Amino acid sequence: xxxxxxxxxxxxxxxxxxxxxxxxxxxxxxxxxxxxxxxxxxxxxxxxxxxxxxxxxxxxxxxxxxxxxxxxxxxxxxxxxxxxxxxxxxxxxxxxxxxxxxxxxxxxxxxxxxxxxxxxxxxxxxxxxxxxxxxxxxxxxxxxxxxxxxxxxxxxxxxxxxxxxxxxxxxxxxxxxxxxxxxxxxxxxxxxxxxxxxxxxxxxxxxxxxxxxxxxxxxxxxxxxxxxxxxxxxxxxxxxxxxxxxxxxxxxxxxxxxxxxxxxxxxxxxxxxxxxxxxxxxxxxxxxxxxxxxxxxxxxxxxxxxxxxxxxxxxxxxxxxxxxxxxxxxxxxxxxxxxxxxxxxxxxxxxxxxxxxxxxxxxxxxxxxxxxxxxxxxxxxxxxxxxxxxxxxxxxxxxxxxxxxxxxxxxxxxxxxxxxxxxxxxxxxxxxxxxxxxxxxxxxxxxxxxxxxxxxxxxxxxxxxxxxxxxxxxxxxxxxxxxxxxx
Amino acid sequence: xxxxxxxxxxxxxxxxxxxxxxxxxxxxxxxxxxxxxxxxxxxxxxxxxxxxxxxxxxxxxxxxxxxxxxxxxxxxxxxxxxxxxxxxxxxxxxxxxxxxxxxxxxxxxxxxxxxxxxxxxxxxxxxxxxxxxxxxxxxxxxxxxxxxxxxxxx
Numbered sequence: 001x002x003x004x005x006x007x008x009x010x011x012x013x014x015x016x017x018x019x020x021x022x023x024x025x026x027x028x029x030x031x032x033x034x035x036x037x038x039x040x041x042x043x044x045x046x047x048x049x050x051x052x053x054x055x056x057x058x059x060x061x062x063x064x065x066x067x068x069x070x071x072x073x074x075x076x077x078x079x080x081x082x083x084x085x086x087x088x089x090x091x092x093x094x095x096x097x098x099x100x101x102x103x104x105x106x107x108x109x110x111x112x113x114x115x116x117x118x119x120x121x122x123x124x125x126x127x128x129x130x131x132x133x134x135x136x137x138x139x140x141x142x143x144x145x146x147x148x149x150x151x152x153x154x155x156x157x158x159x160x161x162x163x164x165x166x167x168x169x170x171x172x173x174x175x176x177x178x179x180x181x182x183x184x185x186x187x188x189x190x191x192x193x194x195x196x197x198x199x200x201x202x203x204x205x206x207x208x209x210x211x212x213x214x215x216x217x218x219x220x221x222x223x224x225x226x227x228x229x230x231x232x233x234x235x236x237x238x239x240x241x242x243x244x245x246x247x248x249x250x251x252x253x254x255x256x257x258x259x260x261x262x263x264x265x266x267x268x269x270x271x272x273x274x275x276x277x278x279x280x281x282x283x284x285x286x287x288x289x290x291x292x293x294x295x296x297x298x299x300x301x302x303x304x305x306x307x308x309x310x311x312x313x314x315x316x317x318x319x320x321x322x323x324x325x326x327x328x329x330x331x332x333x334x335x336x337x338x339x340x341x342x343x344x345x346x347x348x349x350x351x352x353x354x355x356x357x358x359x360x361x362x363x364x365x366x367x368x369x370x371x372x373x374x375x376x377x378x379x380x381x382x383x384x385x386x387x388x389x390x391x392x393x394x395x396x397x398x399x400x401x402x403x404x405x406x407x408x409x410x411x412x413x414x415x416x417x418x419x420x421x422x423x424x425x426x427x428x429x430x431x432x433x434x435x436x437x438x439x440x441x442x443x444x445x446x447x448x449x450x451x452x453x454x455x456x457x458x459x460x461x462x463x464x465x466x467x468x469x470x471x472x473x474x475x476x477x478x479x480x481x482x483x484x485x486x487x
Numbered sequence: 488x489x490x491x492x493x494x495x496x497x498x499x500x501x502x503x504x505x506x507x508x509x510x511x512x513x514x515x516x517x518x519x520x521x522x523x524x525x526x527x528x529x530x531x532x533x534x535x536x537x538x539x540x541x542x543x544x545x546x547x548x549x550x551x552x553x554x555x556x557x558x559x560x561x562x563x564x565x566x567x568x569x570x571x572x573x574x575x576x577x578x579x580x581x582x583x584x585x586x587x588x589x590x591x592x593x594x595x596x597x598x599x600x601x602x603x604x605x606x607x608x609x610x611x612x613x614x615x616x617x618x619x620x621x622x623x624x625x626x627x628x629x630x631x632x633x634x635x636x637x638x639x640x641x
Binding site: 060062063077078079080081099102103105106107111112114 | 488490493494497498501551552553586587589590591592594
């Protein structure tokens with residue numbers, strides 16, 4: 001199998017991968033411009049950067065290798081890989097968008113139950129739970145050499161921005177090959193040069209691989225085992241592989257005295273009597289390390305706890321001595337200064353935070369007290385005023401009655417004076433009722449007729465109550481705000 | 488890497504991991520273009536008893552969107568099974584393997600199982616009508632032959 005992300009891969013896939021984006025990071029574009037300048041100077045046929053294809057090949061979801069077996073239900077029935085940007089058909093089957101689109105080009109029916117499908121109306125978004133399950137799948141980075149395993153939702157970010165092994169476009173404008181990001185330089189590393197040992201022409205970028213696995217040239221004879229070994233691998237051979245070099249048993253540090261040729265030592269190591277002890281010793285050192293680190297942690301925690309305890313004790317002591325208003329920044333600042341010089345920045349910040357929290361609580365309490373005090377004060381002030389208002393209103397009412405009665409009296413007197421010559425039949429209704437009213441009653445029968453009296457009375461009865469409630473409401477809402485801010 | 492390669496890679500690793508159903512065996516899968524599998528009928532159908540048949544799968548780059556080309560191959564110990572829908576040159580007349588009957592959710596394993604059951608269900612010891620003529624005259628590839636799927640009994 002060819003390595004993942006080979007260029008033809010994209011050519012065949014680019015067509016319908018609509019969700020993938022081509023990233024153009026800043027760094028390569030910068031080198032691109034310098035390369036472009038170089039090409040312009042040498043007046044060689046120039047390739048426009050737009051024809052060069054994406055800097056990073058889009059992540060191919062179909063070649064991903066998952067860390068755990070993916071549940072059958074999450075596999076697309078067409079490509080047999082975990083769904084990528086899945087859609088649900090109106091007959092209820094799920095496919096990768098790419099896969100179903102390809103299948104529909106050949107046959108416009110559902111691949112599973114052959115019901116006709118129109119992709120403009122029969123495609124629906126799958127439930128979020130499916131997307132979440134897919135996002136959580138643990139997946140291996142597809143780049144050769146990278147052993148990162150992460151959840152699938154984070155893979156694209158890793159692949160595009162962080163992975164050192166992602167293949168990016170060669171900085172040279174005349175080269176359309178790719179190179180792992182970690183080996184990226186400003187120069188093209190793809191021109192072929194003969195290997196100095198075997199003469200085979202190898203691109204610079206492949207040289208390390210070539211030396212390790214391919215190169216057969218310029219072998220030297222190993223002085224120990226007489227095997228022909230490629231020159232530049234000789235040292236490594238003697239140190240790690242050569243069966244004839246003398247080595248110590250791997251349990252030498254704990255007392256095994258065996259030291260012989262490597263192949264004999266390897267045999268000996270199979271049943272070295274020191275092995276059991278060696279394992280114990282190794283386990284013990286590991287345990288020791290663990291214990292030490294735990295002890296350190298316990299000590300650190302204890303110190304922290306003590307610190308906190310001390311500070312709390314000091315603070316409660318001071319609170320007891322000083323009134324809350326004087327517990328301002330001055331005292332705290334002195335204390336913090338001494339803390340800053342004596343302990344780590346972390347505990348300093350912690351102390352500071354705690355102090356601020358305490359102050360917040362104090363202030364909240366004070367604010368609540370003030371609020372309660374204010375509301376009761378307002379209530380106290382309001383009651384007498386209300387009473388006075390009621391009194392005044394009734395007085396105004398009485399006055400009103402009197403003036404109306406007086407005005408009616410006056411009008412009656414005028415009419416008795418001026419209507420002597422008028423006949424009674426002219427205005428019977430206008431004449432009858434007033435005469436009746438004012439003759440018999442000094443008080444007014446109908447309250448509706450005197451809205452001026454009525455209105456203030458009603459207002460005065462209602463308003464004190466509503467004002468009272470409003471004040472109360474405000475206080476409780478402030479209390480709520482405080483609770484929220486404290487949370 | 489083409490769509491077909493990726494899909495076949497998955498199928499191959501699945502076959503290697505938890506093997507194929509009884510009666511089906513992978514003979515060779517050296518690339519992602521041509522695979523060989525052996526199938527045999529599991530029940531006591533006298534027509535196919537104690538026989539093993541060799542299948543050749545040819546995959547296009549559009550697999551599994553397009554069906555693979557599947558034929559029986561004749562070898563010294565691998566005859567062509569006798570069946571009213573299997574020509575004596577190994578070409579199979581099965582709607583599943585034609586453009587119309589194919590679905591991309593099918594795979595190598597499911598094709599083999601369909602063929603197994605196609606043989607199991609048959610009790611006619613005969614070749615398709617016009618077999619000799621067809622074998623002599625046909626120069627088309629199996630997928631280009633316009634079969635008429637008339638018989639729903641076998």
